[in-house]
Amino acid sequence: MSKRLGLLYLGRLEEEKGFGILLEWIRSQDLKNLEVDFYIFGAGKYEEALLELTRECPQIHFFGWKPLTEIERYLSNIDYCLMPSLCLETFGLSALNILSYGISVIGYKQGGLTPFIDKEYDLSQYQGKQPVEQLDLMIKKLSKEKKEQNSDFYNLLSQKNKQLAEKYNKEARFQRFQELTFDFKCRKILMVSDFINPIGGIETGLHEMKKLLESHGYEVKLFGTSCPRGAAGKLKKYLGIALSIFNLGSGWGLTSVIKKEKPDLIWYHSLIRWQGRFPVFQGIKSSAQQRVMYHDLGVFHPFPSQVYKESDIHKLSLKNFLKGAKTKNPLKLLLVAGKYLSLKLLASQLKNQKIKHQVPSRFMVPILERSFQIPAQNIQVFEHFVQR
Known part of the structure; x- marks a missing residue:
């Protein structure tokens, strides 16, 4: 067993994900004598800076973005996984996936990451310290642990992590789905979403859930459009927020599908990047049960990556939305106002008593209550599952 500490970073190389903290810590070290091996998977604005460091330090291994199936081959070198997200995560799916391999997660025990970070590995335990100092203290602790502990310690830790992840397996999620639909024929x-090709976490989750339900005999159809990757995809998403205000076609299209398929349940997912309020308006008219899943904080805040604590989200109002944008740029403020209008119109439909609302983590229940004025009794917690 190597005495060198192996750390994994898995995610976007962005400030809100805490990667800037990691980069600052690495730069503060003697790179020629770094006693930590880093295995970094992801993409983002810090790529160039990271590539420069890899040329100076052979202990930094950068692979770019890779699927979990390819990351698996390196996990035998990993002792812990760093996920120092500064922004609130709605659910720690990446953390859960890593725990399923027996690897502990290091980060801030808040938001959707709360169940997946042990208090021993919570960076916020070092109160009064700057984030880079917190990370430094944690890495020193882990390095000492690596040198002093034997293989039994890591075997027990691995077993504990796997047991936690097992609570979120596919069958557990299916059982939870049954619990939430027991009161009607289903x-x-x-399943309705802005985009239905697997371009991101929401869309990939749709296909995983579709596959799971179909394996149990359910008939599942997807309704939505496709989105390209790269710059064209970003443009479509931004324009889609504005177009969703007027997207009557999505409502008419859904009406046609409802008449043809006669679903027992219409399950809405992402709606603000293309579909808008009209599918909900048409869906409510049908006899089908209605569910809405809130996958990200973008439905409560103009820039979800800037949500660092729950109190950053307020009741949905133009004043709060513009204030939350934290900008004086007139173009950005105009775009934020447009997003607010789209959400306001959507929220008016979502208050229909026929709809039940779902969130992936319990901490989001009061957020949904506060922002959209949804009664707690109409909100269900429906967690994600291990995707491997």
Whole structure:
């Protein structure tokens, strides 16, 4: 067993994900004598800076973005996984996936990451310290642990992590789905989302859930459009927020599908980047049960990456939205106002008593209550599952 500490970073190389903290810590070290091996997977604005460091320090291994199936081959070198997200995560899916391999997660025990970070590995335990100091203290602790502990310690830790992850397996999620749909006949499901090709976490989750339900005999159809990757995809998403205000076509299209498929359940997912309020308006008219899943904080805040604590989200109002944008740029403020209008119109439909609301983590229940004025009794917690 190597005495060198192996750390994994998995995620976007962005400030809000805490990667800037890691980069600052690495730069503060003697790179020629670094006693930590870093295995970094991801993409983002810090790529160039990271590539420069890899040329100076052979202990930094950067692979770019890779699927979990490819990351697996390096996990035998990993002792811990760093996820020092500064912004609130709605659910720690990447953390959960890593725990399923027996690897502990280091980060801030808040938001959707709360269940997946042990208090021993919570960076916020070092109160009064700057984030880079917190990380420094944690890495020193882990390095000492690596040198002093034997293999039994890591075997027990691995077993504990796997047991936690097992609570979120696919069958557990299916059982939870059954619990949430026990009171009505549910065999035909129509899942509605802005985009239905697997370009991101929401869309990949749709396909995983579709596959899971179909394996249990359900009929599942997807309704939405496709989104390209790269710059064209970003443009479509930004324009889609504005176009969703007027997207009557999405409502008419859904009406046609409802008449043809006659679903028992219409399950809405992402709606603000293309679909807008009209599918909900049309769906409510049908006899199908209605569910809305809130996957990200972008439905409560103009810039979800700037949500660092729960109190950053307020009741949905133009004043709060503009204030939350933290900018004086007139163009950005105009775009934020447009997003607010789209959300306001959508929220008016979501208050219909026929709809039940779902969130992936319990901490989001009061956020949904506060922002959209949804009664707690109409909100269900429906967690994600290990995707491997």
